[in-house]
Amino acid sequence: MKVPWNTDDEDLIKAALKNAGLKKGDIKSAHIYKISVDARKRDHKCDSIKKVASVVVDFHDKGIEENLISKGFKSFGEGSYIPSLPRNKRAIIIAGFGPAGMFAGLVLSENGYNPIILERGGEMSDRVTAVKSFWEDGILNPESNVQFGEGGAGTFSDGKLTTRINDSRVRYIIETLVKYGAPSEILRFAKPHIGTDRLREVVINIRKAIIKNGGEVRFNSKLTGVKTELRRIKSVVVNDEYELPCDALIAAIGHSAHDTVKMLMQAGADIEGKPFSVGVRIEHNQEALNAALYGENRGRYKNLPVGEYQLSRHFENHTVYSFCMCPGGVVVPSSSDCETIVTNGMSFYARDGENANSAVCVSVSPEDFGNNPLDGMEFIKRIEAAAYNPKKPYSAPGTSVLGFLSGKASLSSLSVNPTYSRGLYESDFTGIFPEFIIENLKSGIKAFSRQLSVFGDGGAVLTAPETRTSSPVRVLRTEELHANGITNLFPCGEGAGYAGGIVSAAVDGLKCAEGATKIGRAGGRLAPQKIF
Numbered sequence: 001m002k003v004p005w006n007t008d009d010e011d012l013i014k015a016a017l018k019n020a021g022l023k024k025g026d027i028k029s030a031h032i033y034k035i036s037v038d039a040r041k042r043d044h045k046c047d048s049i050k051k052v053a054s055v056v057v058d059f060h061d062k063g064i065e066e067n068l069i070s071k072g073f074k075s076f077g078e079g080s081y082i083p084s085l086p087r088n089k090r091a092i093i094i095a096g097f098g099p100a101g102m103f104a105g106l107v108l109s110e111n112g113y114n115p116i117i118l119e120r121g122g123e124m125s126d127r128v129t130a131v132k133s134f135w136e137d138g139i140l141n142p143e144s145n146v147q148f149g150e151g152g153a154g155t156f157s158d159g160k161l162t163t164r165i166n167d168s169r170v171r172y173i174i175e176t177l178v179k180y181g182a183p184s185e186i187l188r189f190a191k192p193h194i195g196t197d198r199l200r201e202v203v204i205n206i207r208k209a210i211i212k213n214g215g216e217v218r219f220n221s222k223l224t225g226v227k228t229e230l231r232r233i234k235s236v237v238v239n240d241e242y243e244l245p246c247d248a249l250i251a252a253i254g255h256s257a258h259d260t261v262k263m264l265m266q267a268g269a270d271i272e273g274k275p276f277s278v279g280v281r282i283e284h285n286q287e288a289l290n291a292a293l294y295g296e297n298r299g300r301y302k303n304l305p306v307g308e309y310q311l312s313r314h315f316e317n318h319t320v321y322s323f324c325m326c327p328g329g330v331v332v333p334s335s336s337d338c339e340t341i342v343t344n345g346m347s348f349y350a351r352d353g354e355n356a357n358s359a360v361c362v363s364v365s366p367e368d369f370g371n372n373p374l375d376g377m378e379f380i381k382r383i384e385a386a387a388y389n390p391k392k393p394y395s396a397p398g399t400s401v402l403g404f405l406s407g408k409a410s411l412s413s414l415s416v417n418p419t420y421s422r423g424l425y426e427s428d429f430t431g432i433f434p435e436f437i438i439e440n441l442k443s444g445i446k447a448f449s450r451q452l453s454v455f456g457d458g459g460a461v462l463t464a465p466e467t468r469t470s471s472p473v474r475v476l477r478t479e480e481l482h483a484n485g486i487t488n489l490f491p492c493g494e495g496a497g498y499a500g501g502i503v504s505a506a507v508d509g510l511k512c513a514e515g516a517t518k519i520g521r522a523g524g525r526l527a528p529q530k531i532f
């Protein structure tokens with residue numbers, strides 16, 4: 001259904017029933033399932049911005065339903081995901097308490113398992129303290145930061161829950177997030193978001209539920225090794241201090257745990273390099289963006305969502321696209337390695353910050369960085385290290401868009417106040433990115449300015465580098481989801497190369513939990529042993 005944006009729920013449902021030729025008496029219930037905004041055809045008229053909605057109707061008489069389906073209406077609800085795991089007492093270890101590890105742990109604990117979850121970073125409040133001390137004082141904890149710690153990489157994010165995957169587990173995940181405290185509106189918005197503030201509460205509630213169900217979450221506990229026999233993990237090593245027996249290991253370690261990926265590779269896991277992207281963060285004034293997207297009459301519309309965009313343009317060998325847009329958000333220092341610079345974006349639930357930001361990224365592939373499985377990691381490391389300015393520790397290279405496009409970097413005459421808390425130093429990014437990245441970024445920004453006027457604002461600010469867009473490697477796995485080289489290792493989520501974003505990582509976590517419960521038990525139980 002497409003109706004004027006200001007249409008309220010009741011009138012929208014009435015319109016949907018009328019559209020289907022239904023009377024109130026024909027139905028048992030009706031509710032709005034999904035809503036999105038369509039402002040593409042806006043003009044001066046005050047109802048040109050539309051609400052696109054799907055309405056779910058339940059009937060007394062199934063005959064009416066079948067008749068509508070024969071007319072092309074879709075039936076709803078078939079194929080909802082209901083987790084069912086075999087009940088056996090496998091010793092399952094999960095490395096990583098990001099969305100993938102969290103949902104793997106939750107579904108296992110809800111089905112009679114006692115998963116032990118190892119998280120190298122700190123528990124939420126310690127982690128928040130560590131991140132604050134980095135953002136404010138430049139003191140980086142390489143084990144507890146924006147990438148590592150309770151909740152994983154997405155904790156300091158906009159908490160966007162959009163995904164392109166079509167899987168019945170997606171709805172289950174959104175419903176589960178609401179069950180543990182997320183705002184219920186995420187069930188009905190086509191582009192739902194939670195915001196970092198609400199997401200942190202949800203993560204803590206899920207952790208408590210896992211523990212209540214008999215699971216365990218060990219913080220500041222890093223998977224540092226695996227003991228294998230006949231291509232099978234017998235035990236895992238934690239903090240190089242002690243071992244834990246293991247029937248199955250779900251490695252949900254995220255895209256920044258390069259050290260752990262190397263360890264699994266040495267232990268026999270097959271790894272390959274994969275495409276990802278790198279770029280910069282661009283910041284605009286949010287109100288200017290709202291005006292560009294919704295027009296000067298936007299004040300006449302009730303509760304229009306804060307303006308957001310998605311742009312992409314394919315050039316000769318590379319695609320330039322906007323990524324991880326954070327309306328009303330900030331650019332956050334996101335390093336996890338000392339003397340490196342990494343940017344990303346974060347918003348609070350209200351998305352009420354002055355600026356809008358997104359990454360503008362260029363796709364890269366092994367053709368650009370080399371065919372050795374770890375070349376992508378090295379490519380990222382070089383960019384992040386080159387961006388580090390020892391004279392201004394953890395300040396980031398930045399310039400106005402005009403300065404960037406003209407090749408004369410400048411941080412004066414900006415139209416927005418940069419939000420990167422460690423401050424910026426002037427740079428046109430030469431020497432940080434390879435030339436082809438800089439040229440593609442310039443072409444991309446110029447092309448986007450023809451699609452969306454704010455991109456033409458020379459006073460907008462660019463902050464670099466955005467490098468943690470997705471994993472530079474894939475840990476090869478079989479259809480049963482265990483690693484090629486190690487039969488009871490389940491490479492999982494974004495770090496393993498099977499997800500991109502909070503929801504798709506959580507989906508992969510559920511899948512790997514299902515997979516891990518289906519394997520045989522490792523020969524006999526081992527008591528935890530001290531390593532000398």
Ligand SMILES: Cc1cc2nc3c(=O)[nH]c(=O)nc-3n(C[C@H](O)[C@H](O)[C@H](O)COP(=O)(O)OP(=O)(O)OC[C@H]3O[C@@H](n4cnc5c(N)ncnc54)[C@H](O)[C@@H]3O)c2cc1C
Nearest residue numbers: 096098100120148152153154157160223254493494501502
């Ligand atoms: C700042 C920021 C903003 C983002 N915004 C969004 C957004 O709005 N929406 C969205 O969909 N996605 C967003 N993302 C991406 C999203 O966070 C990731 O795609 C998602 O978190 C991947 O989930 P994961 O569980 O696979 O890995 P991660 O979330 O990265 O979690 C991996 C966890 O494993 C732990 N770990 C790593 N190595 C070890 C080890 N050896 N032993 C024990 N633990 C280990 C890490 O500490 C980490 O906590 C954002 C990412 C960042 C960094």
